[in-house]
Amino acid sequence: MRYLPIGELADKARVRASALRYWEERGLLPGARREGGPEYGPRPQSAGSP
Template structure:
């Protein structure tokens, strides 16, 4: 089985070695093996880190991600994932709405054309929604 040193793994997943050590310390990555005192990880760790990054982008906390990863070998994983995802969807929907409102506010400011924040009619009239 191919093993990756921490530096090589860090380059492949575009993270700092310190972040990988942190992930290991909080239980997101299993303890690394050691070769001549240096951390080495199975090549499959790249896929695990991709899953962690995807879950983080979706708004899951590290504790939630660890909970899912800990249950990975367990039969309840699908149920657990479904429950976490169902709780996360409304939060993501709110984030999307807020982001759209911010995007519209920026577009409105560009359309105004004045680019003078001190005297912009949009900002003083309350036309641009608060996000």
């Protein structure tokens, strides 16, 4: 799975990007990568995860 820019994810989900940011702030979505802007994708596995 590739990471999606927030605008592309918002378009695919048919919601506003601001809604995604709000849900992230509230803990309803995992945090986004922010190297060149927020991108959403698979959660990284931590060393202790199965």
